[in-house]
Amino acid sequence: MHKTRLLTLSAASLLLLTGCACSEEEERQQEAATTYQSIDTVPMLIMQVQKCARLYTTEYKVHKIVTHDDVVRLQGSLLKQNVDIKLPVGDRKVAIPIDATLKAYIDFSEFSERNIERTADGKITILLPDPKVEMTSSKVNQQQIRSFVGLIRGGFTDAEMTRYEQQGREAIIQSIPRMGIVEMARESAARTLAPMLRQMGYREEDITVAFRHEFKPYDIRKFLEVRSE
Amino acid sequence: MKKDKNNIQLIVKALALAVILLLLWWLLFAEKDNHLSLDTDDAINPTPEQIQSIRDIGQWEFLSVSNEELVDTLRRGLIKDDQLVRIYYGTLRLGFDMKDVKLEVQGDSITMILPKVRLLDPDFIDEARTKAFYESGRWSAADREALYNKARRQMLSHALTPQNLETAKDNADIQLRRMMRAMGYNNIFIRWNE
Numbered sequence: 001m002h003k004t005r006l007l008t009l010s011a012a013s014l015l016l017l018t019g020c021a022c023s024e025e026e027e028r029q030q031e032a033a034t035t036y037q038s039i040d041t042v043p044m045l046i047m048q049v050q051k052c053a054r055l056y057t058t059e060y061k062v063h064k065i066v067t068h069d070d071v072v073r074l075q076g077s078l079l080k081q082n083v084d085i086k087l088p089v090g091d092r093k094v095a096i097p098i099d100a101t102l103k104a105y106i107d108f109s110e111f112s113e114r115n116i117e118r119t120a121d122g123k124i125t126i127l128l129p130d131p132k133v134e135m136t137s138s139k140v141n142q143q144q145i146r147s148f149v150g151l152i153r154g155g156f157t158d159a160e161m162t163r164y165e166q167q168g169r170e171a172i173i174q175s176i177p178r179m180g181i182v183e184m185a186r187e188s189a190a191r192t193l194a195p196m197l198r199q200m201g202y203r204e205e206d207i208t209v210a211f212r213h214e215f216k217p218y219d220i221r222k223f224l225e226v227r228s229e
Numbered sequence: 230m231k232k233d234k235n236n237i238q239l240i241v242k243a244l245a246l247a248v249i250l251l252l253l254w255w256l257l258f259a260e261k262d263n264h265l266s267l268d269t270d271d272a273i274n275p276t277p278e279q280i281q282s283i284r285d286i287g288q289w290e291f292l293s294v295s296n297e298e299l300v301d302t303l304r305r306g307l308i309k310d311d312q313l314v315r316i317y318y319g320t321l322r323l324g325f326d327m328k329d330v331k332l333e334v335q336g337d338s339i340t341m342i343l344p345k346v347r348l349l350d351p352d353f354i355d356e357a358r359t360k361a362f363y364e365s366g367r368w369s370a371a372d373r374e375a376l377y378n379k380a381r382r383q384m385l386s387h388a389l390t391p392q393n394l395e396t397a398k399d400n401a402d403i404q405l406r407r408m409m410r411a412m413g414y415n416n417i418f419i420r421w422n423e
Binding site: 046047048049050051052053054055056057058059060061062063064065066067068069070071072073074075076077078079080083087098099100101103105108109111112113115116118135136137138139140142143145155157158159161162163164165166167168169171172175179184188191192195196199200201 | 256262263264265266267268269270271272273274275276277278279280281282283284285286287288289290291292293294295296297313315319320322327328330331332334339349350352353354355356357358359360361364367368370371373374377387388393396400404407408411412413
């Protein structure tokens with residue numbers, strides 16, 4: 001009797017599984033048969049136009065491979081014991097290559113007579129504000145993205161991928177102070193402006209390009225910390 | 230005899246079930262400190278940033294056009310339609326190269342011969358800033374690449390207009406005159422080499 005029930009149950013399960021597989025196969029075939037048609041449905045635009053006077057002096061091309069290991073952990077407290085167990089449900093890994101362009105610029109929007117110092121012997125000093133750095137573009141190499149997904153896990157969603165890319169972008173921005181781009185931009189500004197000043201009749205040895213550091217509240221805090229040590 | 234044995238088995242099973250339920254109740258409600266959750270770490274791993282190239286540029290920017298484009302693609306299916314919607318960000322910078330500027334100086338007069346205002350960099354989309362808005366179905370790298378190109382085309386058509394190019398040109402005129410006046414020139418002439 002038990003054997004008969006077991007056999008009936010097994011047969012039903014098998015039928016159910018076969019049914020699922022068939023419907024999935026059908027769906028896949030239907031998808032393949034469907035012609036891909038790309039249609040715009042949401043035209044939308046937000047645009048901001050800003051007048052400026054910036055001289056970009058240095059360009060850095062930066063490459064970063066953003067990686068993420070996705071492990072499911074059971075965490076918490078049980079019988080006053082901390083629990084942290086890696087569950088064997090399958091890991092996910094992804095590597096996203098990103099290329100970014102960083103450009104350093106001098107803001108000339110406040111440039112006036114106060115930025116020029118001339119001496120009687122024909123020397124000229126141009127006093128400029130400190131260079132600023134901006135990420136002007138970034139490109140995710142979609143073709144080179146590699147992901148590994150465990151058997152019982154779902155693939156990475158677009159929302160997850162863009163979240164990792166945004167974190168990678170932030171990491172590149174955070175690393176700017178370590179790249180020496182500001183120092184390079186100062187030297188480059190002098191090299192860029194010198195030909196213009198030569199065309200104006202100044203000799204190479206009479207031209208000085210200096211930079212004025214604009215102190216911000218956090219700079220003052222840095223000084224205070226140094227003094228307190 | 231057989232009936233008694235069945236009754237004993239039933240009592241044992243009921244008792245075992247009661248013990249399990251009691252244990253579960255105690256774990257879930259009586260012991261307040263017990264809590265368990267499934268967690269995944271959402272942070273990326275620390276990896277190095279590699280500088281691939283450094284170069285001197287001398288690019289004057291007189292107008293920046295920041296764009297935010299909602300771009301989508303739809304794939305018609307027999308059962309259901311798949312859709313991918315993303316928000317792209319980009320800034321188009323309009324100006325010219327410093328090396329293309331020519332100066333003619335005579336006493337306190339200066340003539341600046343300026344090149345045509347153009348898009349300074351063909352790569353202006355900050356793709357790593359892209360936000361996912363909606364996704365249904367599976368999408369390949371080629372689909373995302375196509376969406377990126379579509380966003381680029383849209384940004385170009387919206388931002389690189391004759392009106393914006395003219396605004397950039399006017400602003401270049403104003404800013405360079407102000408700069409040259411600060412440099413001590415009284416007569417400033419600007420010519421566009423277009």
